Amino acid sequence: MAHLFEEVVDASGLHEKALAFLDGGRELSDQVVDQLAEVSARLLSAQAAHPVEAGPDALRQWVEQAGWTRNVFAENPDLNTPRTRAALTRAVDELAGMPLVWGHLDYGLPNVLPAGVIDWQHHGVTLLGYDVALALEVIPFKGGAKGYAATPEQRERYLEVLDSAARAAGRPHASLHLGAFLLVKSLFFLALMRPTDPARVDKHQKWQYRRHLFLKGLEQYERTGNVDTALFPALDDFTAGQGVTGRP
Structure with a gap:
């Protein structure tokens, strides 16, 4: 699996292009989404050809590691419940047919260039599709800080390209397991978030925001087997509407 080094390529990645093409709005350019889909399909095909x-x-160990569950439950013991464990067990059962591959583990627009993918220092074993399927889905976890958002149509079209690449490789479609992937990813985004300084109201707000996203995703996954990140509130909307005090 080839990778590129930042110092020898054009630094204009898709994150920078996404910002440049906003033109005063927040909707991602279709050109950026299509470029992301092309690179992601190539990465998926390369991963599919080299299972681990x-x-x-x-698989159970991967869920624990990818979700940083030990840290999340240590910082949020009230989330370490039979309900959460049951959802994670459901996710493990659902993902049982997905191959394990070498993955990027920090895949998204900031690390994707039209020519390839950069910043592989956190690479490790993951499930096929986990890297690429979430590239647009992780944007809402930033609470609006990225400055852009993908439309439902763009997200659907992006996943269709990935499913086509998986089908050509004779592998399962990643889109079928988006909910399980996002349940694990929502734990990952909650890891290392609990502030130690009670005076840092901003950090307490962000911690509670990520807790809210996890619980919202958990409820969706329990009810439908999927997680729709388009239903996640922005950080500013959450803090304005919740009267955040710094405690869960």
């Missing part, structure tokens, strides 16, 4: 052999407990 794994033991019987590898």
